[in-house]
Amino acid sequence: MAGIYIHIPFCKSKCSYCDFYSKTDFSQRKELIDCLIKEIHLQKNYIDENVETIYFGGGTPSVLSSDELERILSALEANFLIEEDAEITLEANPDDLTAEYLNALKLIKINRLSIGVQSFDNKQLKAINRRHSSEAALTAVEVSKNNGFNNISIDLIFGLPEQDLASWKEQVNKAMYLDIQHLSAYGLMYEEGTPLWRKMKKGEVVPVDDETSIAMYHYLVKTCVENGFEHYEISNFAKPDFRSRHNSAYWQEKTYLGIGPSAHSYNGISRQWNILSISQYCRKINQGETFYEKEILSLQDKYNDFVMVSLRTMDGINFEILQKRFGEKMYNHCLKSAEAFINNGKLAIDKNFLRLTIDGVMTSDQIIVELMYVS
Template sequence: MAGLYIHIPFCASRCVYCGFYSTTQLELSQRYVDALCSEMQSRSSEQDVSTVYLGGGTPSQLSFQQLEQLFIYIYKVYRVDPLAEVTMECNPDDVTQQFVESLAELPVNRVSMGVQTFDDRRLHFLCRRHRAGQIAPAVDALRSSGIGNISIDLMYGFPNETLSEWHRDVTEALSLGVEHISAYALQYEEGTALYRMLESGEVSEIDEELERQMYFDLIDRLASAGYEHYEISNFAQAGYRSHHNSNYWNQTPYIGLGAAAHSFDGVDRQWNVSSISEYIKGIESGSPRVDYERLDEATHYNDLVMTALRTCDGLSLQGLRPQQRDYCLRMAQKYLSCGWLQQTDDHLKLTRDGLFVSDMIMAELMMV
């Protein structure tokens, strides 16, 4: 079975750190939804789908009628597993009474909410629309609508943030009792407003040692609260791993619909144009703007290293070709020696100390 991802690029405003393709052209939302439905029909091969994920952008910016239209087409075009995990991203300020009443009429059974921080000053810095006081009521409202699987996103490593401030954010997150928590260090991606602020000297990056302390504080606090640390940035209560995101890390095929969305069938990658106007024009004219890439052996190996090592299960050496296995173990030797990698049951796994420098380790293990 494949995972189905639908990109909803609309945002009421842009956050300073966001590197995902998004737009504030909300007037195009209906044409875009119509184009998504057309893309579904044109690309369908009656595939079996085990997970559905509406991401963005901000999917909760769509109207109930538009969301209903999308789900009608999803279930008409694809064979969706009756037990499928169906996730929708939203912002706390979008969780109104009307929203939760609408949500209860849709097949959504999991919500991923962009919390980021419980500090209003930092929310303002990020240009987030919600305030800290809206987060807990939003969780309560989602519960009342029947959503029993809630994930929140957190962010750490803000300019001038202290360890005690981050500690308070984690405490607030734990008080919500959500099933899943994703936490990421603030990134300064080229092309974002935040990157320009860094370049101009308006802000500076946090000290690396402090960021490391924040990460390990997160790991320890969530472990003590019963969360499984199953991927570098993801933590779940028992039975609540994100099935959709696990598809990516396990190299399961996935279908990506919408502007800038990527797809993978096990052999080829394809991705749609990163422009809502060009995407809509291409779909409406019958000539979609799509690029393709056939994965060679080296690229497939590199993808395995990059995804599998992120998980607590690690990289299966048995799944590699003999030449790849020899190369991987040779490159991994210095990290096995220093304790940043461990080899267990024919799997390579990052150790606790290796987690914080995972990008460097994975880059070293890849084939150039």
């Protein structure tokens, strides 16, 4: 089973923390969609198994009309074997989710929504230049449910400007009342070069301290678990049977094909990434030139990928699989590198699995780097 990711690099406005590639100028919209469809035809041999998930990400895919999304989906159906019960997700901005649009999405078989809420506090939303309001977020979830969507995820961000621990608790509690199936929650990152990073450099915003950040994460995990969510990945929580099948496929190292500017693909042997810029992507697709870079994965690369994706899941690293796939040398490297973190309570061994503890999650990037193998 495989997955397909479609990258839609347009946003109506830029959020001040975001360093993803997306443009607010939609003049290349039609050209881009034509090129996405061309790429789908060009890549039809990349996957030789059934496709069980399709994910429209971005950017803001909900800026596309249902007709535009349908054109893309029809091209996928014409070139790949899509499972009858495939999970088809659309990332959406709350402002875009009108009843009429949602009805049209249902008709084209989109069956999962990932709504970028980020916060239910208007001051906090304004501080990061989100284009929707708290009221719009609540309405979007309600209208989606009323229009038959029963697989809804929302995103929240903790550690926002204007947010203290008490306010974060309110955000989490509000999410629990929404009767949704999935929640993704990320700590705010001050990415270099973004407007928010510049404000931080000038002292106009102050990042939350580590202690508050850890308390926010602890509250999130505790509250989600108490409300029937399973904490299945560092940043992801799902009601039973509602884990994101698409993201789980990444963590299980299944084949995925990424379509569109900057999209990544992986098939267990190599990974490749498409050129970032819309103009160059379209030009290369139209002129029949190579539009991606590719690297063949060594055993060491595969081990490093395995460590990274496994540690992000709450199951952790399966030692049996590690030994079988990568041999004694890398198994011993992993155990030895993990020792210090096991001793300070950031990692724990449970049966035959090595996993992050809740305290370890906050420094997971550093731990993952230490466990990687560099020859």
